[in-house]
Amino acid sequence: MDVIVPVTHDLGDFKVRRTLPAKTRTMVGPFIFVDQFGPAKLPAGHGMDVRPHPHINLATVTYLFEGAIQHRDSLGSDVVIEPGAINLMTAGTGIVHSERSPAITRPDGPVFYGMQTWLALPDGKEEIDPAFEHVGSDGLPLVEGEGVSARVLMGTLWGQTAGVTQHSATIYADIILDAGASIPIDADADERAVLVTEGDASLDGQSLEPFTLYILAPGQGMTLRASAPTRAMLLGGEAFATKRHVWWNFVSSSRDRINQAKEDWKARRFPLVPGDTEEFIPIPEVPKTVSYL
Numbered sequence: 001m002d003v004i005v006p007v008t009h010d011l012g013d014f015k016v017r018r019t020l021p022a023k024t025r026t027m028v029g030p031f032i033f034v035d036q037f038g039p040a041k042l043p044a045g046h047g048m049d050v051r052p053h054p055h056i057n058l059a060t061v062t063y064l065f066e067g068a069i070q071h072r073d074s075l076g077s078d079v080v081i082e083p084g085a086i087n088l089m090t091a092g093t094g095i096v097h098s099e100r101s102p103a104i105t106r107p108d109g110p111v112f113y114g115m116q117t118w119l120a121l122p123d124g125k126e127e128i129d130p131a132f133e134h135v136g137s138d139g140l141p142l143v144e145g146e147g148v149s150a151r152v153l154m155g156t157l158w159g160q161t162a163g164v165t166q167h168s169a170t171i172y173a174d175i176i177l178d179a180g181a182s183i184p185i186d187a188d189a190d191e192r193a194v195l196v197t198e199g200d201a202s203l204d205g206q207s208l209e210p211f212t213l214y215i216l217a218p219g220q221g222m223t224l225r226a227s228a229p230t231r232a233m234l235l236g237g238e239a240f241a242t243k244r245h246v247w248w249n250f251v252s253s254s255r256d257r258i259n260q261a262k263e264d265w266k267a268r269r270f271p272l273v274p275g276d277t278e279e280f281i282p283i284p285e286v287p288k289t290v291s292y293l
Contacts (some may be wrong), residue, residue, distance in 0.1 A: 001214045003213070014112070017035065029168075029238055033118035034195070036197055037115075038113035047101030054091075056258075059118070061086065066083060068082045084136070085136045091130055096280075137151075139164065140163070141162060147178035147180060153173055180227070185216065190236070194208065194214050
């Protein structure tokens with residue numbers, strides 16, 4: 001297995017651990033950005049405030065273990081996501097969004113803990129129309145067994161299919177195991193990876209370090225086994241034949257397209273977010289998210 005150790009960004013009140021993109025690997029299936037954040041509890045009266053910012057040629061996927069985030073975007077979407085649901089925001093030609101702690105959570109200090117991932121859009125779909133999709137727990141199958149609870153977030157796993165749009169073949173799951181429990185990791189997807197967010201687990205006997213991304217060998221069925229109560233994310237899908245570039249919040253097969261998006265954001269040509277128009281994140285001199293191609 002290939003192993004990617006996360007880069008940790010300490011933001012003061014909480015930490016963000018990033019495994020993709022990395023110098024050794026940019027993508028696993030369509031996943032080109034993988035962040036795990038928290039767990040965290042902010043001080044009373046505070047909140048998480050990710051100001052409006054742009055994306056192109058990708059889809060963001062937000063999934064929470066704890067807490068709540070208010071999503072607003074330039075399409076007019078205004079949704080609070082909570083654990084058990086998923087947000088899929090397709091940027092396509094371009095979209096702007098903000099992510100903030102809901103007002104109701106701020107007096108006592110909000111908690112949050114979860115995953116933020118990006119999916120590169122496949123060839124022929126990079127410039128599709130922007131879209132937003134919120135899918136509640138009733139659209140995300142729960143696969144249960146002895147000591148096992150696995151929620152299918154995208155794609156088909158263990159005979160169950162999530163009701164979330166796929167722009168290319170994708171698998172994504174939230175797996176919770178009791179001590180001693182195990183679950184098979186099927187070999188169907190082109191590319192697969194596992195990330196343990198809490199607990200103590202192994203893949204076919206190889207111990208897994210928390211927050212580290214383990215990329216599985218293609219075509220090899222494996223077993224994930226917990227020696228303590230464990231939570232792990234399974235992700236992957238269809239391999240991309242065409243390389244993708246990443247710069248800040250922009251993903252594309254074309255460097256020229258990314259440069260155009262930079263100029264468009266500097267010139268304020270992207271649309272505004274209704275209800276959140278007073279602030280924005282300026283383009284950085286040196287972005288923390290870059291491709292290594």
